[in-house]
Amino acid sequence: MTLGKLRILHTNDLHSQLEQWPSVVAALKQHRKEAEDAGEDVLLMDVGDHCDRVHPMTEALLGKGNVQLLNDMNYDAVTIGNNEGITFSKKDLNALYDQADFSIILCNLRHENGLRPNWSVPYKIYTLKTGVKIGVTGVTAPFRFFYEPLGWTLTDPFVELKHVINEVRPQVDVMVCLSHLGLGEDEKMAMEFTGIDIILGSHTHHVLPDGKYVNQTWINQSGRSGEYIGEVSLVFQQGSKSNIETKVESVKSLKVDSTQKDSGTEQKLNELFKAGNELLEAPVTRLEYPLKVDWYERSESPALLSEALREWCKADISMVNSGVILDNLDAGNVTLGDLHRICPHPINPSTVKISGDRLLETIRQSQQSDMVNYALKGFGFRGKVLGYMIFDGMEILDHFRLISEKNVIINGVPLIRSKDYKLATLDMFTFGHLYPSISSLTEKEYYMPEFLRDVLAWKLKGLKNK
CATH class of the missing domain: 3.90.780.10 (5'-Nucleotidase, C-terminal domain)
Incomplete structure (x- = not known):
């Protein structure tokens, strides 16, 4: 018996190519509406490097404009990439997500005293309307030479994942990792950990048109600069022993139509650009x-x-x-x-x-x-x-x-x-x-x-x- 379906929509490595963002939003809204109209649950996630200080608005507003854009699209969760982690001072990164309406999921970043920053969590469990539980964790590339001078401690992502999986896997039906490590490391992750069902990747800017299946784990990554969005579709069925069986129906990277733009997002960007430009006139x-x-x-x-x-x-x-x-x-x-x-x-x-x-x-x-x-x-x-x-x-x-x-x-x-x-x-x-x-x-x-x-x-x- 089919219990329900989940569609995970995801983005990665926008790198503040904000002129493309209205088209990304239009695509996300279209696929979210299709899923919701079909009665599916939807989770929307970003896998890091949404910010890039090459863009004047991101530079001027220290990434907070990017956070507003993610809020407006009702993202559920993000992890950070190196552009969030090492191009902002520690003070600015600590303030970056002050107004975030989504979870920042990251298990391998800590203060020098070993404590986690109060703006992040090592994992989160999402309960769908069907009762299915989705565990989500996140890791970022351990560029220690850059994080440590800023006052951060980067731990081994695979060591942290082992702890998280041991704790979370018994509690959930599906385990997802938001990985800003790159495709090669994601493939190693799939080989090393049997407890991860889906790896949503980033950092190396690969486009996987139909995902990649490695050691019973699906990996997806969707390019750079908002040219693609990722989509993973799952169906849940009641098993013979009262357990929930999960089937991954499809894993895709979908080309974004740059001619389609969300007008509300265009207006919001104009407001943010104006605010940023005023600050840069100093x-x-x-x-x-x-x-x-x-x-x-x-x-x-x-x-x-x-x-x-x-x-x-x-x-x-x-x-x-x-x-x-x-x-x-x-x-x-x-x-x-x-x-x-x-x-x-x-x-x-x-x-x-x-x-x-x-x-x-x-x-x-x-x-x-x-x-x-x-x-x-x-x-x-x-x-x-x-x-x-x-x-x-x-x-x-x-x-x-x-x-x-x-x-x-x-x-x-x-x-x-x-x-x-x-x-x-x-x-x-x-x-x-x-x-x-x-x-x-x-x-x-x-x-x-x-x-x-x-x-x-x-x-x-x-x-x-x-």
Whole structure:
């Protein structure tokens, strides 16, 4: 005997592509209405990175506008992604969900004293009108190097999941995990835990048209930027031994029709944009002359940022790629909005302890045309190309075909291969594949919660005072 049905609608990785949000809302409302008209229960969830401070509204309102949008759509639950977790200060993250009408479900984030933040719960049990119980937990990517300087402790998500599943699984008919770990980790989760029925994924921006079935667990993930929404349909039947049997009827990622827009959401966004823009009109300084940027040769704005980064981090030298500055700054008043416009990336300053030998390798790699023209996607970078690398605190004598230690002058003397230097740079160069000579280093420090534009603002204010 069929007891009823549940439709789980889910979103992930919007990254504040808010111009697409009215179409996402229209799609969600359509599928929610279809389900409710058919007598089905509906749960609506977001799997993190709804916020992204690349958008002026998210930047100005510190994510609270995004929360209002989720409230308006009557979300039941969310978990956080790294864009919520590590691009806001601890104070701002603690305040982000003050007005949330939904649950923030997250089991692997704690304060330094081991307590959970009061705005999150490790799991929640939803009881449907049929009496069926749905357990929901959530995990986020454990980027400890970034969370810890902010005052958070990130625990192993799989260790936490084991505790939650042992506690919750006996109480529920279906177990769902909101996972901001990425598809590869979700597949490992499915192999390791038999107590999870459905993993709603995110972070790696995969589109799974019909989900993925791994070790009797369904995984779904629905792209990025609101191009898709996810839908999981379940049917519940009365078993022969008074137990409830669950069948997953379908798992889908559904393409969002960008021509269909929810008018009420458009109006709300206009109000939020206006409120954000007013805050971003706050003055930073006044320039007596314009600051230009050229992505393919040395220019003023990225050179100033490189100098500021070295000073801010109290480093020996610094390196900044020109492509991190997106536009010129005109002479006249400079506002917070101007700095966000030219440097919107959620990228933090960092330092590494690097040998002269590795530094020389880094310099040589940075001069290669394929690096200058590299169209980077990800790592927080929101520009077009990496661009020309600008170093501060050292001089490169470019009269030679092959750069050697004799051609690199630091503090008036040639680079010493055996000497260690403190190098200030962008956090994105300290992990991943871009500069192995840097990312493979062990002594790294991240300067949180400031972004590059905050360091640039600090430098510009100092220029005015001078």
